[in-house]
Amino acid sequence: MKYILKFTFSLCLLFSMFLSQAQETSTTTITKETTQKKPKTQTAKPEIQEAKPDSIKTDRYGLRVGVDLYKLTRGLYDKDYKGIEVTADFRLTKKYYLAAELGFEDKTTDDDRLNSTATGTYIKGGFDYNMYQNWLDMENLITIGMRGGFSTFSQQLNTYKIYNPNPYWGEQPPVVSGEKFNGLTAGWIEVVMGVKAKVFNNVFVGFGVQLKMLVANAKPSGFDNLYIPGFNRTYDGSFGIGFNYTVSYFIPIYKKKTIIPEIVKPTPKK
Numbered sequence: 098m099k100y101i102l103k104f105t106f107s108l109c110l111l112f113s114m115f116l117s118q119a120q121e122t123s124t125t126t127i128t129k130e131t132t133q134k135k136p137k138t139q140t141a142k143p144e145i146q147e148a149k150p151d152s153i154k155t156d157r158y159g160l161r162v163g164v165d166l167y168k169l170t171r172g173l174y175d176k177d178y179k180g181i182e183v184t185a186d187f188r189l190t191k192k193y194y195l196a197a198e199l200g201f202e203d204k205t206t207d208d209d210r211l212n213s214t215a216t217g218t219y220i221k222g223g224f225d226y227n228m229y230q231n232w233l234d235m236e237n238l239i240t241i242g243m244r245g246g247f248s249t250f251s252q253q254l255n256t257y258k259i260y261n262p263n264p265y266w267g268e269q270p271p272v273v274s275g276e277k278f279n280g281l282t283a284g285w286i287e288v289v290m291g292v293k294a295k296v297f298n299n300v301f302v303g304f305g306v307q308l309k310m311l312v313a314n315a316k317p318s319g320f321d322n323l324y325i326p327g328f329n330r331t332y333d334g335s336f337g338i339g340f341n342y343t344v345s346y347f348i349p350i351y352k353k354k355t356i357i358p359e360i361v362k363p364t365p366k367k
Contacts, residue, residue, distance in 0.1 A: 154233055154355045158188045161301065163345025168200065177205040180326075184343050186225060191355075194225040196242060196289075202326035211257040211320055212271070217250020217281075219327025225289070236301075236347075238293040244307070246285045248327045252317045253277040278317035283325045285311045285337070299347040309337040 165182035172179045182200035189195055198221040205214045225242035256271040291305030309328055312335075316322055324330050329337045 156191065156353045156355060157236065157347070157349045157351075158353065159348050159350040161186050161188075161345045161347045163301070163303075163343045165198075165200070165341040165343050167340070167342045168202070177207070179203040182341065184341070184345060192227050194227065194240070194242075195222075196225045196244070197222045198244070198327075200327060204324045204326070205255070206323040206330065208323055209258075210260070211323075212255040213320070213323055214253045214255060215250055215322065215324040215326060216253070217248055217326040219246060219248035219250075221246040221287070221327065223289070225291070236295050238291075238303075240289070240291050240293070242289045242291075244287045244289055246287060246309070246327050248283045248325055250281050250283075250326050251277060251279045252281060252320075252322060254317075254320060257320070280315075281317060281322070282313070282315045283311065283322065283328060284313035285309050285328050287339075293343075293345070299349070301343075301345045301347060303341075303343045303345065305341050305343070307339040307341075309339065311335040311337065 163184045165184060168180040168182045180200065180202040182198055184196075184198050186194045186196040199219075201218050203214065203216045205212065221244040223242055223244035225238075225240040227238045227240050229237055229239040231237060254274040254276045256273050258271045259269055261269055287307045287309040289305055289307050291303055293301045293303035295301050311325075311328060311331065314322060314325070314331075322331055329339045331337065
């Protein structure tokens with residue numbers, strides 16, 4: 098009986114120790130789970146807009162050479178005019194072009210008091226800026242630019258009239274002169290606005306307007322330059338205006354490729 102009581106007491110003690118150990122283990126596990134830091138919630142970064150090279154535009158660079166049809170055909174209906182102008186431009190960058198014009202004019206001007214003929218050549222040089230944003234594979238231009246012009250020419254005084262303040266016996270007949278003045282020069286600056294459109298492969302037609310200001314003018318002795326080759330008439334003093342209608346041919350030299358990115362917008366979340 099004594100041994101049975103001891104055995105029973107030993108079992109109760111062992112069972113009590115087991116329960117105590119189990120409770121401590123449970124408490125430790127719960128404490129560890131409680132004291133563990135919760136993972137920080139990461140803020141979702143906004144999606145970065147990516148540029149996809151979906152479109153590649155090839156820009157051609159080269160020399161465009163043409164002729165002014167207005168000056169070339171004016172002599173067909175104006176017996177007092179002969180002239181020709183060659184135009185050229187070279188593409189430097191995406192927007193800028195070097196530009197130049199070279200021409201010859203022979204113009205007879207019949208004024209109220211005199212009749213004179215101006216004959217000479219001129220050259221103009223400067224730049225054009227293309228303001229037009231082309232679509233793919235288009236090469237049209239809407240340009241604004243500046244030029245500096247220089248002309249060397251001669252003036253021939255054909256006839257002139259002597260002013261008569263009291264024309265009682267009528268107007269006197271014009272006096273035939275034929276005197277010629279060589280080595281005359283003139284210089285000017287001008288603002289140029291124009292349009293060029295591609296009509297066929299490498300063939301362009303264009304229209305331009307020039308606003309000019311005369312800065313140098315060597316006048317002949319005894320009368321004024323009524324017309325200056327390249328500048329036009331001088332009736333309005335130091336200011337002049339001109340225009341041209343051109344057809345030109347583009348000679349490609351090299352190409353540059355431009356990637357046009359397409360922006361991918363993030364899909365809105367519901």
